Amino acid sequence: xxxxxxxxxxxxxxRDMIAALTKIGGKAPVTVWQTDTDIPDVDLxxxxxxxxxxxxxxxxxxxxxxxxxxxxxxxAAKGVTVMGVCNGFQILLEAGLLPGxxxxxxxxxxxxxxVKLEVANAGTRFTSRYEKGQVIRCPIAHxxxxxxxDEATLARIEGEGQVAFRYAExxxxxxxxxxxxxxVNTEGNVLGMMPHPENLIEEAHGGTDGRALFEAxxxxxx
Amino acid sequence: xxxxxxTVTLKNGVLDPQGKAIxxxxxxxxxxxxxxxxxxxxxxxxxxxADRAKAEADLKAMCDKLLxxxxxxxxxxxxx
Numbered sequence: 001x002x003x004x005x006x007x008x009x010x011x012x013x014x015r016d017m018i019a020a021l022t023k024i025g026g027k028a029p030v031t032v033w034q035t036d037t038d039i040p041d042v043d044l045x046x047x048x049x050x051x052x053x054x055x056x057x058x059x060x061x062x063x064x065x066x067x068x069x070x071x072x073x074x075x076a077a078k079g080v081t082v083m084g085v086c087n088g089f090q091i092l093l094e095a096g097l098l099p100g101x102x103x104x105x106x107x108x109x110x111x112x113x114x115v116k117l118e119v120a121n122a123g124t125r126f127t128s129r130y131e132k133g134q135v136i137r138c139p140i141a142h143x144x145x146x147x148x149x150d151e152a153t154l155a156r157i158e159g160e161g162q163v164a165f166r167y168a169e170x171x172x173x174x175x176x177x178x179x180x181x182x183x184v185n186t187e188g189n190v191l192g193m194m195p196h197p198e199n200l201i202e203e204a205h206g207g208t209d210g211r212a213l214f215e216a217x218x219x220x221x222x
Numbered sequence: 223x224x225x226x227x228x229t230v231t232l233k234n235g236v237l238d239p240q241g242k243a244i245x246x247x248x249x250x251x252x253x254x255x256x257x258x259x260x261x262x263x264x265x266x267x268x269x270x271x272a273d274r275a276k277a278e279a280d281l282k283a284m285c286d287k288l289l290x291x292x293x294x295x296x297x298x299x300x301x302x
Contacts, residue, residue, distance in 0.1 A: 063274040065288060094291065106239050148236060148294060175237070220234055 001218045003029040003044040006072065008063045011087060012049030013196065020198035021046065024214040034066040039075055044217050047072070049086030049196060058217075059091030059102065059144045069095045081125060081217055082190045086142055089182070089192030098192045099157060100149035106175025112141040117181055117195060118168035121161045122140070124184050126191045128218070129212035133190055135168045136193035136209040145194040147176035147183075157183060165193055191217075224269040224277045226301045230290045265289055273302055280290035 003021050007014055014031075019043075021029045029046070032039050039045060052063035058178045063069070069091070076097055084092040091096045105111060114137055122132040130136065149157065154177060158161060165182035171180045174194070182193030197210030230292045232238050238260050245259040267284075281299045290297040 057288070061288065061291070093293075099293075101291055103237070104239055106237070108243055146237075146239075148295075150235075156237050175239070177280065 001025050001027070001044070002040075002042040003027075003046060003058065003061045003218065004039055004042040005026065005029045005031050006034070006047045006068055006088075007031050007051040008050075008068075008091075009046050010021050010052040010054055010063075010067060013049035013086065015197045016196070017046055017048035017085070019102055020201050020214055021218070024042040024201060024211060025218045030168070032068055032071075033056075034063070037071055039068070039069050042080070045072060045075055046083045046200075047082075047091050048087030049088055052087055052091065054146070056135050058094065060087055060092075063091045065085075066095035071125065071184075072089045073097060073164055076185075076190050079187070079189050082127065083114060083217060084190075084192045085196055086194055087146075089194055090144065092110060092190060092192045095209065098182070099162075099182055099191050102144050102194070103146040103193050104144050105146050105173070107173075110141075110143040111145075112174045113173070115140050115171040115173055115181075116168040117165045120163040120166045121184075124164050124191065126154075126184070126213055126217050127164050129216040135159045137200060138197055139199045140148040140173055140195045142174070142194055145174040145176065145195075147174075147178075147194075149177065149178040154178065158184060162186065165195070204209060224271060224274065224301055226267045226277065226281055226299060227283060227290055228265040228267060228285060228297055228299050229262060230265070230285070230295050230297045233294055233296050234235045253295065255274055263289075277301060 119130040119134045166179040197213045202209040241260045285297040
């Protein structure tokens, strides 16, 4: 199960992501720099969180136009599993690999705490090791996680089961429509989510609720 | 040289919490009768070409590809 982590200037959760993939996958991921036009043959590509390009213009907007993202889009089109967390989610949206947009939190505040996530669809390659309706804990840390899509898009992604995770039990931290915390694309091989499952994978983190997501994404790849 | 101004605004129906906060602050300062406030962005762009038609087409492409996120934003281009 080979994985790759995309690196862009300003990302700061890359080390956490590399640690999670190494600990759960048993093998360190390769890292791919923003100007690389080729991504090695891997089964899982991850874009970690942070503040690529200082969130200039719009969160993820500049990063999404870097050469490496063309390579990510090509891999995604071939069915490779792709996952973006936090800024990685924003980058996937800006790159057009997922529908909708992430806007400034409704509270206008940066939110750094733990939320509850409900597994809205356990049939994806990322959520298959959870039960539908299962509520898990997950840390969040973001300023722009307020998911928005126009009515038609929202109806479509709800109808197609593309909502993977929702904020549960009144913990919506940012005003996201329909409490959306994470979505997959139509084909189901690209996931974007605001919360940080890589920060809840071992007892030292205070819990392991995020582990099953990586096990599923890496397991399917194996 | 052509000088252009691109204005990017949020589409109708897209919530603008920053605009709302600004609206509230204007009220706090004592400005009465302020209706909705929507925040946007302005880009002043210089182009080396003298071809206005090409410049306009290029600027629209720049908006579609980078300057605006057309999921949530509209844009206008004006060449001075």
